[in-house]
Amino acid sequence: MQTGLIENWTGNPLEIGPMYPFVGMEIVLFVVCFAVAILYTIWQLRFEGATYEREARALTAKAELRATIVAGAPECYERSLSIGETGEPIG
Numbered sequence: 001m002q003t004g005l006i007e008n009w010t011g012n013p014l015e016i017g018p019m020y021p022f023v024g025m026e027i028v029l030f031v032v033c034f035a036v037a038i039l040y041t042i043w044q045l046r047f048e049g050a051t052y053e054r055e056a057r058a059l060t061a062k063a064e065l066r067a068t069i070v071a072g073a074p075e076c077y078e079r080s081l082s083i084g085e086t087g088e089p090i091g
Helices: 026-060 062-072 074-081
Strands: none
Touching: none
């Protein structure tokens, strides 16, 4: 059984050639990956912050809060209309 061009394992690995592609590019690839990770983290934090602000703004306005409640669970909103301030059903 032959494993590629290697016929004798006692030889010098430097004579065989590179063992993997892009030899010598490890530092460059590390820096690129690190920069992409930092940029992604910044983008993710900004995106989540904007989403949080939009949702917080929607939940602080009374009309939008009512629309949000109705859109999420209309049966709860309808039931709340039939209950007075004391919690007892009206009428």
